[in-house]
Amino acid sequence: MVAQNIFFGIITAIVVISALRMVTTRNIVHAALYLVAVLAGLGALYILLTAEFVATTQVLVYIGAVMVLFLFGIMLTKAPLGNVMKMTGTQWPIAAGVAVLIGGVTVYSVIDRFGSDRLVTDGPIFRTADVSDEVFSTYIIPFEAISVLLLAALIGAIVLARKD
Amino acid sequence: MLLNQFLILGAFLFAVGVYGVLARRNGVMVLMSIELMLNAVNINLVVFGVQHGVVSGQAFALFVIAVAAAEVGVGLAIVLLLYRNRTSIDVEDFDLMRG
Numbered sequence: 001m002v003a004q005n006i007f008f009g010i011i012t013a014i015v016v017i018s019a020l021r022m023v024t025t026r027n028i029v030h031a032a033l034y035l036v037a038v039l040a041g042l043g044a045l046y047i048l049l050t051a052e053f054v055a056t057t058q059v060l061v062y063i064g065a066v067m068v069l070f071l072f073g074i075m076l077t078k079a080p081l082g083n084v085m086k087m088t089g090t091q092w093p094i095a096a097g098v099a100v101l102i103g104g105v106t107v108y109s110v111i112d113r114f115g116s117d118r119l120v121t122d123g124p125i126f127r128t129a130d131v132s133d134e135v136f137s138t139y140i141i142p143f144e145a146i147s148v149l150l151l152a153a154l155i156g157a158i159v160l161a162r163k164d
Numbered sequence: 165m166l167l168n169q170f171l172i173l174g175a176f177l178f179a180v181g182v183y184g185v186l187a188r189r190n191g192v193m194v195l196m197s198i199e200l201m202l203n204a205v206n207i208n209l210v211v212f213g214v215q216h217g218v219v220s221g222q223a224f225a226l227f228v229i230a231v232a233a234a235e236v237g238v239g240l241a242i243v244l245l246l247y248r249n250r251t252s253i254d255v256e257d258f259d260l261m262r263g
């Protein structure tokens with residue numbers, strides 16, 4: 001228990017600091033790298049929560065595919081790589097107010113409802129086989145829908161981005 | 165470990181994502197902040213799956229990851245198209261629909 005709490009503290013510190021730097025840094029490539037740190041930290045938390053397949057997918061899909069897409073997007077749009085463009089709009093205090101409001105209400109309601117509930121640590125551990133059994137039996141129709149969605153997104157992205 | 169540790173982390177990440185979407189001017193940064201919000205939801209799904217001893221939480225988290233991948237593909241194509249037509253991805257430049 002103690003070791004898990006220590007690791008949770010370390011990972012959370014990395015995630016929180018990286019998330020804050022991501023939305024405040026003025027260099028967009030640094031923001032992408034901070035996002036990698038956040039995603040890797042969340043992957044580590046999934047391991048801590050015994051969700052091994054979700055953690056693997058997090059690394060493969062997010063840190064692998066999505067981040068490469070983001071870096072391509074940054075390069076193709078010739079976003080200023082230094083501090084040239086002002087990255088934060090003039091209405092940022094309003095945005096900060098909205099974010100604090102949403103975060104405050106959510107944190108308050110979560111504390112109000114789950115006060116000091118302990119996480120169930122002796123429950124069943126779901127390995128990759130159990131997850132795949134669930135996805136391919138109970139959630140087979142959503143799975144097929146996701147397949148069609150990915151195909152539609154693929155075709156849509158090609159149609160949008162082609163030159164003519 | 166408390167259940168709240170994870171839920172509060174999720175709420176915090178979501179709020180940071182909201183700030184990023186509203187305050188950032190670069191279109192790609194807005195998309196990155198949306199990814200942050202989707203990840204905040206994922207951690208809640210997984211932790212509730214553990215809490216209730218069901219595998220559905222992980223299944224839903226996987227579906228969210230797949231939808232996020234599709235979303236980022238189309239989103240970046242749109243940003244690319246905007247850049248090609250207006251040579252800018254500053255979201256404050258796009259106010260054609262302003263009344």
